[in-house]
Amino acid sequence: MYLNKRGKAPNQAHVGIPEGLYEDEHGRDGFAGPVSHLYRTHPPTGWVQIDGALKPRAFVCTQVSITTTPSAATTPTLMMQSRDVRLYVRSSMETMAHFVRNADGDEVYFVHQGTGAFETDYGTLSYEPGDYVVIPKGTTYRTHVDAGPSLFLIVETPERILMPDRGPLGQHALFDKGVLVAPELGLVESAADQGLEWEVHIKRQGETTRVVYPFYPMDVVGWKGDLWVAKLNVRDFRPVTSPRYHLPPSVHATFQAGGCLISTFAPRPLESDPEALHVPFYHRNTDYDEVLFYHQGDFFSRAGIRPGMLTLHPQGIHHGPQPQAVQASKGKTHTSEVAVMIESKTPFTVRPEMEAAEIVDYALSWSR
Template structure:
């Protein structure tokens, strides 16, 4: 049982009717899933005048056209639990691929095509989450240039508990698509090569037949697809829901959340419409901006990524407070990755990031 205490000036309800001239910070544990307190500052906790050292908000601009990201994925952030990458597929895979290190999630930022796997085929389009269990052999067939956010996970991607919301909350189970059993479409080659990733190294295995030769399957391990546009957000006109309410997948030591278009909270109830300031004391936070008007962020385009590490405050840019009162809805779509243990930016991230991003709150 939590023992709530209070002192000084505070609100009756978190995120509602914040006292004039004060700024609310949420100081929480276990990301947005644990114990929490609200603090009421005289100044926004992001109004720094300088930061010296590595602990600062970071931003990777839209880089899907970068030469290093063509027809492959390139790692941006990683720890022992997950690897976050981006990439652009301009053409269909020539070889087959199997990941023996990680389960995989592909979020289709742009594009159209087909995924062929040992379980059969899945057509994909913009906004689709595709889950591929570890050890599945697959190929991408590209109909339109495909830009992807890839998350490799040391554990399985599982659905969150819906609790008192019931089984049809967030999305109906029929919104999840699974492969239709089918053989691989390529039949005209003398040799078929599977590239297998194991312990970070690649092994090539060659067959005289298409390895996607499964004529049927049953069970509870299989690829799946869910569109971000089919997600029904949890919301309240009188309370700003924390990101945990938007959880789409749960893995060991990290979660993936989906922010989708929705009505905003009702101004007449004094509800904070923009994300509240918080300090991420137990989790790193990554946001991938997919589509829409990202009103809480300045100079962020679709396809960009922001990284807010544990221990440094973050929250809306100043312009968000000036423009939000008259807004009745948001049309933004974004993917959030919250990790229990620190993520390490790769050299490629560091070489290509916007090094002045932290100054955008000043």
């Protein structure tokens, strides 16, 4: 359809919104398809009651493993899943006694807490808070914990993890592939013991096969190729910004796997144009369920958010800043937040066990 316009609406989206009106973006294909902007007299999140499957939800991930899975030190806790992606949280206090291998899909570990190392087929890779560690499907590995607890958000995708096409921005935008860190070969000191048996637990279709070796399975002495375990820290992520226009969240896309998108919100300068919107605009997540994991900083688009929390906003229900955040943003020049967004083309189903870590009144917080 062709561009049309009716009533009281500015010519430029996200800029010069008339006083007392609220911009609501109605679009398709995330933020890349056809779109219109509706200018309302009330915030579209100003509801007083929500009943049904589309109710926004929030969870405290630091409580999940304590309240739901006593053995979470070695077994991740499944929080929610769709056909495109599964989300887990894992809390570890000590080094894993056995190795694991995921035959169901690629994994992206995001490190929220702790330091240590991933010991893999490709060598050893240290980790610290703010690290993404991408582990290809079929890789054998285990984690060593230096200073616990270590808390990981784990994204599992049946499709291969790729870097999105940057289009006109070029392949070096957001981060250059040169900043990716590869593992270093070499046995860890604890592996020097001979005569021990070692277990590898292989996951396939949610079931585990246990394989026992009479030798240390991390015996690779060399490798070459373009499929390997890689690490990216959020401090090496360079957000794309515009001084006169609030860019959509899609410009922060970090990884992609089929219908799953993983994006990074890192500290960045805000728009300097006094008429430009500073906070995320209201939208209804059409075509994608949206999950946000809050890692650190001041989450300026709304109050009540703490590091280690995770929110779910299903497609079809509105999402945006708290009204008071719009006013508060006008005096700010930078963001200080670090958050990870996971979007799914197909709807998420939340596991019943997550209710123990849920913030019950979160859905009503948008109108406060």
